[in-house]
Amino acid sequence: MKKYYKGISILEIEPKRSDIEIIDIRRPLEIKIFSLEGIRAIPMGELLSSPGKYLKKDTTYYLLCRTGRRTTMMTVYLRKMGYDAVNLEGGIKALYPEADL
Numbered sequence: 001m002k003k004y005y006k007g008i009s010i011l012e013i014e015p016k017r018s019d020i021e022i023i024d025i026r027r028p029l030e031i032k033i034f035s036l037e038g039i040r041a042i043p044m045g046e047l048l049s050s051p052g053k054y055l056k057k058d059t060t061y062y063l064l065c066r067t068g069r070r071t072t073m074m075t076v077y078l079r080k081m082g083y084d085a086v087n088l089e090g091g092i093k094a095l096y097p098e099a100d101l
Contacts, residue, residue, distance in 0.1 A: 007087035
């Protein structure tokens with residue numbers, strides 16, 4: 001798994017968030033409860049079944065979920081398929097620990 005894993009703390013990329021492609025892979029209900037402006041939402045199930053429908057192989061994608069656990073698995077899966085995926089470690093909870101997610 002380590003061979004395919006790539007991650008960065010979400011706190012490190014926060015200042016340049018508007019300049020990178022971030023994908024929120026949480027379920028629609030989770031996104032409805034709490035979402036971040038300007039971030040593309042693609043539920044994990046949809047991304048798993050049809051990554052080519054949503055992603056290009058020449059673009060870097062930063063994956064976001066609540067805590068970073070789902071995106072850890074998704075990052076490895078996408079990287080094995082040839083996509084440049086990066087896990088945003090800590091997820092939304094690292095940015096907004098007080099948020100009721």
